[in-house]
Amino acid sequence: MSPRRSLAPVLGLGLLLFGCTGEAGTIETLREWHYRRGFDPTWIVGPIEDPSQWNTVLLPRNLSALPELAADNYTGWITLRTDIPAHLNEQLRSGSPLAFNAGRVLDVSRYYINGRQFGQLGSDQPYVDAAMRPFIHDIPFDRIETEQTNVLAVALYNNGKYPLQFMDEPEVGQSDSVYLARSYREITAFAFLMFYVASGLYHLLLFARRRKDRYNLFFALFALIVAVYWFVANTTTRDFIFANHVELHRKLEHALLFLVVPAAIFFLTQFFNGRYTRFGLAYGAFCLVLFLATLTTNLDIMRICRDVWFVSLILSLSYCIFYVAREIKRGNPDATFLILGIIVLVAATTNDVLSSQGYIQTPKVANYSFLLFVGGLAALMANRFMRVTGRVEELNRDLEKKVEDRTRELQATLDQVQELKVQQDGDYFLTSLLVNPLAGNFTRGGKVTVETLTRQKKRFHFRKWDSEIGGDISIADSITLHDRRYTVFINADAMGKSMQGAGGALVLGTVFRSVLARTHARQSMQARYAEIWLRDCLLELQTVFQSFDGSMLISAILGLVDEENGTLYYLNAEHPYAVLYRNGRASFLDSDNALRKVGVEGLADMLRITTHQLQPGDVLILGSDGRDDVLLGHGDDGARQINEDETMFLRRVEEGGGVLAKIEQSLLASGALTDDLSLLRLAWLEDAAIPEEPRYPDAFLRDRDEGRRALREGRLDDARAAFDRAAAAGVHDPILLRDRARLEIRTHNFEQGLLLAERALQENDNDPEMIYLASYACKVCGNPGRAIELGERLRLRDPDLVRNLVNLADSYRLEGNRGAALLLLDRVRELEPDNSSVLKLAAVLEKDPAPA
Incomplete structure (x- = not known):
């Protein structure tokens, strides 16, 4: 489409509008006028008496710019007059009325015919401006001379606010023609x-x-x-x-x-x-x-x-x-056409x-x-x-063929991708068949109830099966250690997505279930204490995953719950904190002892087992990092907003009342999951009645408290007498049992002290002091092997407890393991270089390196 063809409608509109301006009657343009300063009614009647007082001007014109008026910035009245053309008298004789169109005039104006005023715009007294107001009016018949010259006059006034000016050509003519011409111009303007x-x-x-x-x-x-x-x-x-x-x-x-x-x-x-x-x-x-x-x-x-x-x-x-x-x-084709229009417009505007x-x-x-x-x-x-x-x-002429060719190529590629996807989904399905039997709750009743919930991020459909695959895994089972029933659990997250994560979960599940199977089958493993069993289990997992040279790491919480007394033992390998839900409130368990991920070198040197005493009705919630990685929405720039507040999960646990399904609903209500999610729930004596606080006789409490006070003050005989009176009451009290063990060992009655300490540990294994006293008593009583076993348990809980390290080093010396004793002494020197017990033990080792 050329610019000429594009302009055709516009040119047509212009010709149509211009054609509408044809006039049916006679209209004369009054361009030549005579003017002079001031105003006198006698000036505008009859012929001009003194032509030297008048000047000639062609209208339209800014009269204030004329030299005669601009020299002194004239303000006031000026008078303009002109004769109506003689041939218009013919129309007057025929009875046709005349009209005068002055156009837009500045400022105050009065209009006269043969000295008689027939119109006015604005006022000089009081001043009312009328600048740029158009004037059109019929000329009255009663003052028109049909046989003589008729004088048309305009008196203009300004006070300096606006100039004296005619904006348009004045016109006079047959009334209908003048008004029709004005209407045509208005219609044109609105067009x-x-x-x-x-x-x-x-x-x-x-x-x-x-x-x-x-x-x-x-x-x-x-x-x-x-x-x-x-x-x-x-x-x-x-x-x-x-x-x-x-x-x-x-x-x-x-x-x-x-x-x-x-x-x-x-x-x-x-x-x-x-x-x-x-x-x-x-x-x-x-x-x-x-x-x-x-x-x-x-x-x-x-x-x-x-x-x-x-x-x-x-x-x-x-x-x-x-x-x-x-x-x-630059060769822009539109610019050539545009510059012509600009030049014409500039010329017209300048004009x-x-x-x-x-x-x-x-x-x-x-x-x-x-x-x-x-x-x-x-x-x-x-x-x-x-x-x-x-x-x-x-460009679209041959697009259909290109689209067909491209569609065939894309379809072939899509078929290949679909075939690969079917193969991949098959691999996913087979892997899930291997992983799924390893995970889950395998406990067999008892006082600890366990539930698991797993939502892997990768979901797939293979043939008629819908399944999911990922790196999260939760396992729980029941084992027996030292003739006590424990619930063992692990909640883990393998590094990587989809197949890589599933591979890590498969390896972990296989190794962990192997450890459980050996524990069920071998008395030697059942004879281990809880801390030792956890250590050996984690080290076995570490040995396997360390062989992958960092390409497969695991974060996990591994733990045991003593079903008899509710003692919790656990290790945290860079996993989200465990949550304790008690009495409707959720809180994190002590998280200062977190280890590195399983598979990272040096994990064995950092082992530290945390213990916690559960109360009846307590619920423990474990979860992978999917519980925190919740998509909350998108920012103004479209970037994803992922939750960074780890305490949000505590609120979700409270909202869900500690129930996994409700916790999941609360998480989904707050946003979308962006990672695998696995939750493991353990509750101890969840449905049991809340035990009542034991009530002791006043005499018993008085004797017990008196003995404890005497023990603290070093009055050992008084303490023994008070404890004997309290024991004679026949009341079972764990506090009295532990204090009597302390008393017996302080009075060097080690065999009786050991007996009491072991009884106290049977009831409450979460007492580091009783473990230390029992280990010390075993060493003194000539049983260094048993002392080492107890000392290593305490060392796993608190690796930097100096008195335990010294006692453990001495026990190793007595057992004949001089190398282990020296290693422990070196560690004590790092912690307390001036420890007197270390100096004495080092001297003994140098003097008697291999005791009989």
Whole structure:
């Protein structure tokens, strides 16, 4: 579509409008007038008596700019008169009325025929301005001379606020013709107005549909600003809105004019290059300042802003021509057409500006050239659209074949991918068949109830089966150690996604279930204490995973619960903290003893077992890091917002009441899971009645407390007497049992002290002091092997307890293991270099390195 064809509708509209201005009757343009300063009614009746007092001027003209008036900035009245053409008398004789159209006049004006006033705009006393108000009125018959010359006069007045000026050519003629011509001009003005509004709204709609093309927005702003300016400046209908608010009308007309050129510059830069230029932004800011200053200040400032804008117009139009010329040089086909329109518009605008200032006397043509310019811009954008559409059609001619070829290629690739996916899902399914039997709850009743919940992130469908696979695994079982029933558990998360994680879970499950099977089958493993069993189990897992050289690591919590007394033993290998749910409140267990992941070198040197005494009804919740990695939503930039608050899980446990299914629901309510999730729940004596606090006789409590006080103060005989009286009451009290063990060992009655300490440990294994006293008593009683066993248990709980390390080193010495004794002494020297017991034991080892 060529620019010429695109302009056809616009040219047609222009010809139609111009054709409508044909006049049915005679209208004479009154351009030549005589004027003089002041006003006297006798001046406007009959012929001019003294021609030397009168000057001649061609209208329209800014009369205040005439040398005779500009020299002293004249204010006041001036009188203008002219003769009605003689041939119009023929119409008067035929009875046809005449009308006078003065156009837009500044400022106060009075209109006379043969000395009789027949119209007025504004007032001089009191002053009421009437600047830019159009005047059209019938000439009264009663003062018209049909046989003589008729004098038409206009008296203009100003007080310095507005100039004395005719904006349009005065006309006189047959009344119907004059009014019809005025109607044609108004219709034409509104036709222009509708064209600008329609163009602006259309391109505003285009911008709303495609925000990337910002030039549509600026063209829409350009057209709409022009439309509003056109209404304010070139229609008589605007008088119904502004009424007597002449100053507001003048300010708004000028202010709108200042915004036209910046909108056009923004359109040009966006249309050709899709960007803003520094000149455009600076000039836009400059015009915005003029716009605001015009609206908020007086008319004098408005005129200064107008004059400054006229000067800047030269710079801005030069920039537009330069910008478009540069695009022509770059070979842009649209620029050639556009520069012609700019040149014509600049020439027409220059003509109108010079004409309005009175420098030249030519018709104003900018209105029509501007219509063609705006229409040309619309045609230009339509032409660009058609070019783009043509290129798209050209590219699409063989698109169907390309699409078919590409579709076949994609289908073949998709078939291959689908085949590989089926194979992969088969591998997933077979792996899940291996992993699933290893995980779960294998406990056999008892006082500890266990539940597990696993939601692997990777879910798949293979043939008729739906399953899931991942690196999370939870296992629980029942074992017997030292003739006591324990619930053993592990909650683990293998490193990696999907198959890698599942591989780690498979290895862990296999090794762990192997350890459990050997424990069930071998008395030697059942003879181990809980701490020793946990250590050996973790070291076996560590040996296997360390062989993978860091490519497969495991985070886990491994533990035991004594079903008789509720003592909890556990190891944390860089796994999320265990949660204790008690009396409706959730809290983290002591987490200071966390180890590195299973498979990391050096794990064996960091072993530390944590113990905790559970109360009846306590619930222990273990979970992988999927419990924390919850997707809370997306930010303004689209980035995912993952939960970073580890305490959030405590709130989810409380909301779920310690029940796994409800905890999962609470997690999902807060966000989406982004990782594998596994939860393990252990409850000790969950449904048992809350035990009552034992009630002891007052005499018993008095004797027991007296003995404890005496023991603390070192009065051992008094302590023994008080403890004997308390024991004679036949009341079983764990506190009394432990204090009696302390007393017997302090009085060197080691065999009795050992007996009491072991009885205390049977009831409560979570007492490090009793373990130490029992180990010390065994060593003194000549049983260093048993002392080592107890000392190693305590060492696993507290590796840096100096007195236990010293006692353990001495026990190893007595057992004949001098190397182990020296290693322990070296550790004590690191902790307490000046420890006297270490110095004594070191001296003994040097003197008697191998005792019998």
